[in-house]
Amino acid sequence: MEPWRTAIASADETHIWIRGHDIASLMRRASFADLLFLLHRCRLPTAGERRLLDAILVAVADHGAGAPSCAAARLVASGNRQSLSAAVAAGLLAIGEPHGGAGSASMQMIAAGVERARRDTLSYARVAEDTVEAAMADGRRLPGLGHRVHTVDPRVAVLFDMAREAGFPGDGAAFLRAVEEAARRRIKPLPINVDGALAAVLYDMGCPPPMAQFVFMIGRVAGLTAEVAEEYARERPMRIHVPVEYDGVPPGRAE
Amino acid sequence: MEPWRTAIASADETHIWIRGHDIASLMRRASFADLLFLLHRCRLPTAGERRLLDAILVAVADHGAGAPSCAAARLVASGNRQSLSAAVAAGLLAIGEPHGGAGSASMQMIAAGVERARRDTLSYARVAEDTVEAAMADGRRLPGLGHRVHTVDPRVAVLFDMAREAGFPGDGAAFLRAVEEAARRRIKPLPINVDGALAAVLYDMGCPPPMAQFVFMIGRVAGLTAEVAEEYARERPMRIHVPVEYDGVPPGRAE
Amino acid sequence: MEPWRTAIASADETHIWIRGHDIASLMRRASFADLLFLLHRCRLPTAGERRLLDAILVAVADHGAGAPSCAAARLVASGNRQSLSAAVAAGLLAIGEPHGGAGSASMQMIAAGVERARRDTLSYARVAEDTVEAAMADGRRLPGLGHRVHTVDPRVAVLFDMAREAGFPGDGAAFLRAVEEAARRRIKPLPINVDGALAAVLYDMGCPPPMAQFVFMIGRVAGLTAEVAEEYARERPMRIHVPVEYDGVPPGRAE
Amino acid sequence: MEPWRTAIASADETHIWIRGHDIASLMRRASFADLLFLLHRCRLPTAGERRLLDAILVAVADHGAGAPSCAAARLVASGNRQSLSAAVAAGLLAIGEPHGGAGSASMQMIAAGVERARRDTLSYARVAEDTVEAAMADGRRLPGLGHRVHTVDPRVAVLFDMAREAGFPGDGAAFLRAVEEAARRRIKPLPINVDGALAAVLYDMGCPPPMAQFVFMIGRVAGLTAEVAEEYARERPMRIHVPVEYDGVPPGRAE
16 A cells, blocks of 8 residues: 555654654643644734634534533443444534534635625625625525524624734624624524534634534543543433334334 | 455445355345344355344344433434434444443453353353352453343343243353353342343354444444434424533632 | 333343343344344345345455454554453454445435435436536545455445345435446446445445445454454564654754 | 443533532642543652653654554545544554554563562563463563664653652662563563553553553544644545555456
8 A cells, every 4th residue: 555645643652742842842832722723724822812612612512411411422422332433423413413513614605795795895794794694595504603602602792802902803703793793683683603603613713614623523522531430420321211202103003 | 455355245337246145135034133143254144043133133223212222322413403313323432331232242252251161161150159259359240140120120030031932052141141140149130131142142143242232333323213203303403401410610709 | 310211122130131132032943133124124034035144244344454343453462462342343343435435425426416316316327427527627526436455346246136136125225336337438447346346235224324335344243353363373573663754954953 | 321420520511520529629720631640540749750751741742644643644635624533543553563552561560570579589581581482382482672664763762761760779670671681682672662661661650550541642643633623624535545456356357
């Protein structure tokens, strides 16, 4: 087999390098957020970038044992006590469109909107109006808006404030606020959720769309390990009985 | 990289062989149970072996949407609509010790018991008594006995009857019945469950212990695909809200 | 939590029913292919349907240890010896678009083509021509055509012959042959592969598109269990060294 | 269904709390390592604990595309382009005993050794000698020692130095060094690897054994996302051909 090509990590008998940086040096001076930024952006972050990345990871780490990802991890821990990895991996598998994956779609919507506003010298309000109308016409949801629990997602304002304090350009956040306003007028109040907020901030940091889902997964895996640890510590195997109501062909009537 | 060695499948530009059998020929004359037997036992099964293997696969395919494997698959389908594989794989991850994995442990217990009875010319009743006592002394469960729903697991008698009709030796089944009887006298009624029954039958077919979990996974994956298909067809994304009761440090009290 | 609704399986203390059929009765008279059909189509199959379903499951069960699904299962078994489920699940995760998932896309293409031919009373040759041109214009692959190993996939003719012998209508197969012919003239020889063949047959059996990927996963899980069993039996943990060539920032040059 | 009990996270319409801490406050002042510590240890870490936890996460994030976890993620990305989660989850599934899971076993060995030395007032050298002999007698590996690539794992000395600088007690590290020395004398040079080093440091931080595998998984998930991003960006689907050598029943000879 031909060797696989990679530009991420290399090693010899006594060294490991990440993107060309010696691991010993990174361990001494880099935080986990620094390393994550280095892995994906090929350089160490500024202080502002590090702070925002940490805030995003903290924001998405956990949201209660009943979130699909956390509940899937606990169900697997309930049935299979042989592998911590199996439970955590099952939790990750629950992440995608719509749970935790909306950030990537939101980044695409933001990128398209900001670019169009620039190209056609239109206001964000005007482009946001078109964005909302197009979604309504196609019966699509607006990615990054609305939440099934929160009327106001407490993580949104914090992220936007921190991004402003760090001096980020703010186009992503401004455009998403414009979409929120247009949606409120044309549909109903659909407050920006954490997927939307982190999408706007990552867009303003220059990241590509898949980064939104990667960052959600990385933050959430911390919460998943805690959920699995609690399931092992507090509950006995097979304790979960999901109640089911059968409404199919009556038992014994099929032949 | 050195080539990986395998004795399972090979292919050239116009052929595929499984354990040396041409795929075209297998497709015409082999059932799925035949192929499964061929893959693991390196020969095609007798009619009796095929019938038993089919009966086991049918027995474990599904047990309701609330079983840990089925519920995990549905939770993942609820959060992540991008991948059928992710949902089915999450269901499989819930299988292990104790859910669906007890069969392998049961096969080990059966093998040890039958072998000891032979070696020391003891009755199964006597060896089963010791087996139950040893488990009680160590606080271990008896793998393959007891069920959280069924007082009598309807699949057990059918499997044992079919094995007898097919002329299987029956030592595995006889020893497990002896363990069930000893457990009833020394602990409480702990009826043989489907994991125990398929373990006894696979032991009588000459299979090694991991086969019990493999067969459970293969049968269950059929049920998991149906559960995922139903979740997609009948339910909207993110519909599952697992109720949670927080009993930790009171909100706002930690600082 | 409200009970989950399901029309698949139900159970009481002494019974289990699948789609209303008693499990004891199914175990005695149904094969695995029968049960799979019952789970997805809500009735037991005809003899012809059973035979075709078995042939499809046999066709896709394994294709050598180097297929992405098989290799992923082996890598996981190489690193993690704690869980058979983890290794098999990782193999399933490798299935999607393009590996094993092309069948669903192929079924959609076939359904659209056959329907258009009927509606507009056009020949399959004519509609196939348009299908190929549209794919070329968009730079899309034709799902179900072409294979990286086989010039002639030996499984295709067998499936089509068996479907004809079983008296299936054959529109799906006929349309896909027309696409193959159009592709040969307009692009290059792109022989129908097993994903395309099973898609055509399942379409002719009246199944919806996701069934193609489900059936691929179910058949392949049999092969994955054999691959994992062989890895455990023949190889020591951590034996796999994938060769890697680093072509990124030179070690030590980043600062 | 009864509500699930949890002491990790809670939320109302406008708030989220982790272990009783308001998420908005955590986002402003906590790093990801802080949150991870809070999730598992129920309090925020000291500066020294945070620094060590960051160093461990950085140390294990990546080790090249050919490590089983990284290679499994790439294989899944190669076959299935529909789900980022599927690829990352497959990478996690490769983590366990022996790949990345040795840390938990190493923590158990360290805990048992340090405890016995205290209880029986024996030197670490003496207890380490017994530990090595017991492993030799049972044919067990010493968890946390030896590496297939590194003669000296560059991450070990850094972690131990940082732990000393942070003023950690150091019993775990001292005992593991004693085991390394005893192994060198009784078996062969088996240098402490990163699993052993993080196990020793986490033991000295008061963490329970599963924490070693959790921390490995969390750090590695950062690397896995980068590996998957690179596979999508640089390689076409299905590009991986693992070379296979068939050594089973000759094709066509089975009948």
